[in-house]
Every structure is written in structure tokens, then in C-alpha cells.
Amino acid sequence: MAAGDANSKPIQIAVTGGKGGTGKTTVALNLSLLFSRDFKTLILDYDVENPNALILSGIEQDKITFSRKVYQFIPVFKGDKCVRCGACVNACNSNALLLPREGPPTLFENLCEGCRACKLVCPTDAIEDGRKLIGEMHRVPLTDSLELLYAEIVPGFEKSGYMAMHLRRLEKTVSREGFEILVVDTAPGAHCDVLRALMGRNMALLVTEPTPFGEHDLRLIIDLVKLIGLESYIVINRSNIGDTSRIYNIADKSGIEVIGEIPFDEEVFKSHVHSKPMVLHYPDSSFTRALTEIYGKLKKIIGDRLK
Ligand code: SF4
Ligand code: SF4
Numbered sequence: 001m002a003a004g005d006a007n008s009k010p011i012q013i014a015v016t017g018g019k020g021g022t023g024k025t026t027v028a029l030n031l032s033l034l035f036s037r038d039f040k041t042l043i044l045d046y047d048v049e050n051p052n053a054l055i056l057s058g059i060e061q062d063k064i065t066f067s068r069k070v071y072q073f074i075p076v077f078k079g080d081k082c083v084r085c086g087a088c089v090n091a092c093n094s095n096a097l098l099l100p101r102e103g104p105p106t107l108f109e110n111l112c113e114g115c116r117a118c119k120l121v122c123p124t125d126a127i128e129d130g131r132k133l134i135g136e137m138h139r140v141p142l143t144d145s146l147e148l149l150y151a152e153i154v155p156g157f158e159k160s161g162y163m164a165m166h167l168r169r170l171e172k173t174v175s176r177e178g179f180e181i182l183v184v185d186t187a188p189g190a191h192c193d194v195l196r197a198l199m200g201r202n203m204a205l206l207v208t209e210p211t212p213f214g215e216h217d218l219r220l221i222i223d224l225v226k227l228i229g230l231e232s233y234i235v236i237n238r239s240n241i242g243d244t245s246r247i248y249n250i251a252d253k254s255g256i257e258v259i260g261e262i263p264f265d266e267e268v269f270k271s272h273v274h275s276k277p278m279v280l281h282y283p284d285s286s287f288t289r290a291l292t293e294i295y296g297k298l299k300k301i302i303g304d305r306l307k
Contacts, residue, residue: 010042010175011302012182014198014230017207019217020188023237024207026268027291028185029053030279031205034295036146039180043142044171045150046197047187048135048163053150057142058275066139070151070166071131072114077104081126088118088127113159135163137170149174161193168196190220198224202305203231205259210242215250222254233259235294240264260294262287 015028025047032043045053054061075088075097082104089097089105096111097118105118109132119127135153142148151167153160164187175182186197198204204225208218218234225232234251236244239261251258265287271278278287 010179010182011305012184012201012203013298013302014184014186014201014204015207016186016194016198016204016221017188017217019213022188022207022209022214022217023262023268024188025053025056025185026272026278027205027207027235027237027262028183029056030277030288030291031295031298032146032181032183033143033277033279034292035181035183036143038299039145040178041146041181041183042171042175042179043146043148043183043185044167045148045185046164046167046193047185048151048153048160048167048193049187051150051152053148053185054138054140055275056272057148057277059140059142059148061140064138064140068137068170069133070135070137070163072112072134072162073116074109074112074114074130074132075107075118076128076130077107078126078128079104081124083124083126085123087121087123091117091121093117110156110158114162134159135166137167139170139174147174147179160187161196164193164196190217190224194221195224195228198230199228201230202302203233205233205235206256207235207237208247209238210236210244210247214242215246218247218250222250222256225256226254232256233298235259236261238262238264259297260290262290262294 015024017024032041035041045051086099089099094111094113096108097105099105133154134157135151137151140148151163153163184197186194206221208214234256236247240263263286265285267282267285268287278285282288
């Protein structure tokens with residue numbers, strides 16, 4: 001079955017990198033734009049604390065075609081039914097409940113994980129469903145053949161994994177609409193949320209830079225992709241700002257190929273300031289030329305899988 005028909009699964013390429021600021025989202029967005037010239041493409045911004053793919057794309061928020069608010073369960077206590085048995089307090093592993101001297105338990109909303117254990121154990125049905133807003137998911141077309149899905153959590157809500165889980169569910173539904181390529185921009189770092197965003201993908205691009213921090217975080221992200229056996233390739237961004245031989249050493253030792261280098265390019269700064277993607281507005285830049293070369297290699301790698 002060919003990729004692109006409604007029943008086939010798209011090729012899923014994660015773009016990740018240990019630390020923030022390596023240019024991961026710039027690579028993911030511009031790579032998506034290149035893919036969309038040949039394939040129906042969906043880009044997913046899993047950096048739910050700081051989603052900026054839309055800003056970098058230059059597309060205005062009024063072009064959003066779909067939005068969905070995401071809520072989390074919180075318990076609401078019915079004082080007249082509560083017999084103050086304390087069962088809910090004991091069942092709460094998050095220490096979000098406290099039984100005061102009088103009245104029903106008190107909820108510390110920020111600690112609540114929404115697991116519903118308190119409601120399940122209550123013997124008198126004294127807990128009703130409440131909800132709190134934790135964020136919103138959006139869908140927006142960037143070009144005729146490229147769409148963006150992203151989510152943002154409300155300021156102060158710390159459980160980004162919960163929001164990412166909802167985005168993954170939406171991704172499953174939307175990706176069945178004949179998309180051939182999924183480009184997944186993960187959050188920065190090498191933590192649980194990044195691992196979850198990488199799980200089940202076909203391959204990952206590890207974006208790094210030739211600096212001590214870049215090397216350190218590349219090692220961490222390599223450990224992560226090895227842990228889940230994910231086919232990966234290294235992209236050295238801003239390759240002329242440091243000693244790339246150290247990155248090649250790490251690549252050799254880990255058995256992961258460096259698929260390309262992208263030199264430092266001042267036009268990238270302008271592209272960010274003016275929200276004008278590199279491959280659309282700076283087609284002759286060294287960034288665009290290098291990324292187009294990487295795109296060509298990727299196309300060859302995934303070519304057979306798309307037939
Ligand atoms: S929903 Fe879970 S985390 Fe929240 S108060 Fe109830 S038991 Fe605790
Ligand atoms: S389990 Fe129910 S009855 Fe017991 S303290 Fe909690 S709300 Fe009250």
C-alpha cells in the first residue's frame with residue numbers, strides 16, 4: 001500500500017537535540033517545508049511549554065482552522081456527603097489532599113495529577129467531577145501541502161507530559177488523513193517528554209553544534225535513541241563555530257552517521273526576527289543549500305519505504 005492513501009502510515013521523522021538553542025525547530029520547520037514540495041506533510045510541535053514553530057513560520061494565528069481546549073480532572077467535594085473517613089487522602093499518591101480539622105478534604109490543585117483515585121475510593125460518593133484548563137491544541141495550514149499541529153500549556157501548569165499525551169492522540173487521528181510525512185519537533189532536553197515524543201517514530205535527526213554543551217547533550221540524546229533502538233542521524237548545525245572532529249568522534253563511537261553539516265548563517269537571525277522561513281525567503285543562503293542537501297539524502301533513505 002503506497003504512503004499517502006488514507007489507510008497507510010506516514011513516515012515519521014523526529015527532530016531532536018539534547019539542549020535548547022541548537023536550531024532544532026528551525027531545522028524541523030524548514031525540513032517540513034522541503035518535504036511538503038514532494039509529499040503531503042504534517043509537522044508536530046511537541047515543545048508544549050514553548051511552541052514556536054508557528055511564530056517561525058510567519059503564519060498568523062487567525063489562520064488556525066481547529067482549536068481544542070484540554071482539561072484535567074480535579075475532585076470537587078460535596079460537604080454534605082463527606083463523612084471525613086480520609087480514604088481519598090490516603091489514596092492520593094501526589095499528596096494533593098489534606099484532611100483539615102473540620103469539613104471535607106482540601107485540594108492543592110497544583111499537585112493534583114487528575115488520576116481519579118480519590119473518587120474511586122470514596123465510600124459515600126462525595127466527590128464530583130471538576131476540571132481545570134491546562135492548555136489548548138491547534139491545527140493550522142502553513143502551505144497547501146503542509147499543516148502544523150501544536151499545543152501550549154497554560155502558564156504555571158508544570159505537567160507538560162499530560163498535554164503532550166493529548167497532542168499525541170490528536171496526531172493519531174489527523175495523521176490518518178493521507179499524510180505521507182510526519183516531522184516531529186520534540187521538546188529540548190533528554191527527559192521523559194522527549195522519550196515519549198520519540199517512541200514509535202521511524203527515525204530521528206539529532207541536531208547538535210560543535211561546542212562542549214552540544215557534545216554533552218548529544219551523548220545524552222544518543223543514549224536515549226539507543227535505548228529505544230531508533231534509527232538516527234546527526235545534523236551538525238552552525239558547524240563552523242567549533243571543532244566538528246569531536247562530534248565525528250562521538251558519531252563514530254556510537255555508530256550513528258553524520259548526515260550533514262549546516263554552517264552558521266547570519267540570515268537565520270533575520271529569518272527569526274521577521275518570521276520568514278529560510279527555505280522560502282532565503283533560498284540561496286548557505287543554510288538552505290546545506291539543508292536541501294540533507295533533505296536529498298533523507299529522501300533517498302526513505303524513498304523505498306514510501307513506495
Ligand atoms: S485526582 Fe488523583 S492526584 Fe488528584 S486529588 Fe485525586 S487522587 Fe490526588
Ligand atoms: S473518601 Fe469521600 S467521604 Fe472519605 S474523606 Fe474523602 S470525600 Fe470524604
